[in-house]
Amino acid sequence: MYYHNNLRGGVKVPTGGDSPRVALGHRAGAIPEPTVTVWMGEGWLGDPPVLRAEVEARPFCVSSPLHRSQGFFSVIIARRYIELGPDAMGNCGQKALDEFFIRRAIDLAWSAAGKTDPNPLVGAVVVRAGEIVAEGVHEKAGEAHAEVAALAAAGSAAEGATLYVTLEPCSHQGKTPPCVDRIIERKIRRVVVSTQDPFRLVDGRGIERLRQAGIEVEMGILRDAAVLLNLSYFKKHILGDGVPAITLKAAVSLDGKISAARGERTDITSEQSRLWTHRLRAMHRSLLVGIETALIDRPRLDCRLPGVFAAPVPVVLDTRLRFPAAYRWPVEAQPFYIFTVHEADREREGALAAAGGTVVRCKESGGGVDIGDVLGRLLADGLGSCLVEGGGAVFSSFIERGLWDALYLFAGPSFFGPDGVTLYRSRTRAPLEAVAADARLIGNDILCAYLNESTRRMLADGLG
């Protein structure tokens, strides 16, 4: 374990090397780090069709190489803070440290993707004298909230410590007692929160109670990154059930191509990025692709994370009903949707319906299926969140119409040149009204995640 020890103000942050002292829902020294096997490959082409990847169940544990690449900007600033001392950097240094620890809490929260429904993802970290003494994750609805798990793990070390938590602690009795009571009881000195909880029984009351108890509260640290964590939850509680949450995701080469050549399926990113894709899948109720992607890549369109609450329902846009009725789904009787136009062939529809598909006829728009109709029908069927995984034509349709809330681009280290398939191919330029909400190294790839500015504005009103 390596720390900078020549500190003023008693602040210590990890500088690399082995894991700092940390406990995940446990006392320090008892770090559970199970590994699980996840089948991460995509598509049924070739035999065997998938790569076998050993991934850590908690890939963002401090000890994992992945974590060491997280938050690289925060780490640099935090190190500078240590070198110069708090006096030289003033509030700016404190903010950098807050971002560093909140980032860690966000990473912890992501590790439970798909397991907490209908509850949000939440992570928490207890920090004392600049050192992480305990961590917690909300693992499942009905189980301990992240901050309570972290406080339990911290034990007496919580007294006088700072609690970092990605979502406002609750102040009401739900399936578990109010978290604020526990925070007050454990004599936490300062609480740093990313976002207010818009759930009507919380909605600012948790923060108010903490302040009334004399606890210093800092709000809004890395709020955009924390909004990405729980996009559907925020949309639902702030804007109501009638608005879908739409996430676009693509893997691109460094020259912005999604495949090396037309008609070809190309692996662009690392297995760690694919793990992230599965997290995104776990967080959405439907998973949409265009017919070309379905025919070329033969994606499994499933979610291969263990313990996930519900896998998303596959959706294909297909005006001519070319989707094969004998598609090789990974599970038997897989329900799926095919969206087509009114004129599509009736016989083909019958074959797809017999194979378990729901064929929906929509308006035609711009030579394809009208996306507004598609989203409306999915919403009506209770599928209020949609992950769009391409290909380029479908991606371009969503971008052109501004129908997206979050955009994840995973860039892998390759160039495909002029033969490569372009991600965005509309003739209209699309300067995105977007905010870079998160950026990180994942394996050998770079992830840039954006929030649509209009979504961000709408949600900001409900987040105090």
Ligand SMILES: NC(=O)c1ccc[n+]([C@@H]2O[C@H](COP(=O)([O-])OP(=O)(O)OC[C@H]3O[C@@H](n4cnc5c(N)ncnc54)[C@H](OP(=O)(O)O)[C@@H]3O)[C@@H](O)[C@H]2O)c1
């Ligand atoms: N790197 C990545 O992240 C990634 C992800 C997915 C795919 N890919 C690659 O992308 C390539 C396929 O992409 P692609 O652009 O050729 O095709 P695509 O986007 O997968 O599918 C486009 C087709 O979907 C149908 N469609 C129906 N309604 C539509 C609408 N409103 N908007 C757009 N399309 C609609 C149209 O075919 P009909 O007129 O026949 O209905 C259209 O030609 C493959 O090489 C695949 O490997 C890469």
